[in-house]
Amino acid sequence: MDPAEILMVASHRYDLDAAAALGLGTAFVSRPDxxxxxxxxxxAxxxxxxxxxxxxxxxxxxxxARG
Known part of the structure; x- marks a missing residue:
């Protein structure tokens, strides 16, 4: 797969920043507690x-997504 076809999902900016640097899509999911x-x-x-x-x-x- 092309990196742009992959979505990194995380709650930590450092993980997403690293993924973005490699060309992956990024999704931040908030976990305030x-x-x-x-x-x-x-x-974010x-x-x-x-x-x-x-x-x-x-x-x-x-x-x-559909359930």
Whole structure:
């Protein structure tokens, strides 16, 4: 497969930045409570990656998955 045909899905910016550097598509899934209520989970804004969503379910809807 061509790297552009692959979508790296992650909640960590460093993983997605590495994937983007290799030409892969990128999808950031927010996990605000990953490190507990006082933790500092990675955040992303629209435009930081190819897709930015709040949940795996949102990602499925964005990509047009059918149940």
């Amino acid at each position: 990953e490190y507990g209520p006082d933790g500092h989970a990675d955040q 804004s629209d435009g930081d990656y190819d897709v930015v969503v709040d949940s795996i379910e949102d990602l499925a809807g964005t990509l047009g």
